[in-house]
Amino acid sequence: DPNMKAGAANEGVLANFFNSLLSKKTGAP
């Protein structure tokens, strides 16, 4: 399954993305 493969490879990037959105929203550095 290519999606699963991509998901595993990009897990860190996805976490980074959502963490950044959370930080942006809360105004945390």
Added chain:
Amino acid sequence: MGQNTILEKTREFFQMCDIENKGFINRRDMQRLNGELPLSAEELENVFDTLDSDGNGFLTLDEFSSGFSEFLFGRKIS
């Protein structure tokens, strides 16, 4: 975080990406975040590809929400 809060956050984040309120996010919307988030253009491209589970080039709220849930349940927010 309760289910309603998650839903609310998902909508907020979706709207932060979908600034034109189209109801979907495309690659261009994602690249706009380049200046706002500490992610490179390539990383944003990866995020888009990961979230766009059907690969049609449009991110719907459903796809976005799935990715966010995966993130929340896969990794706890500190």
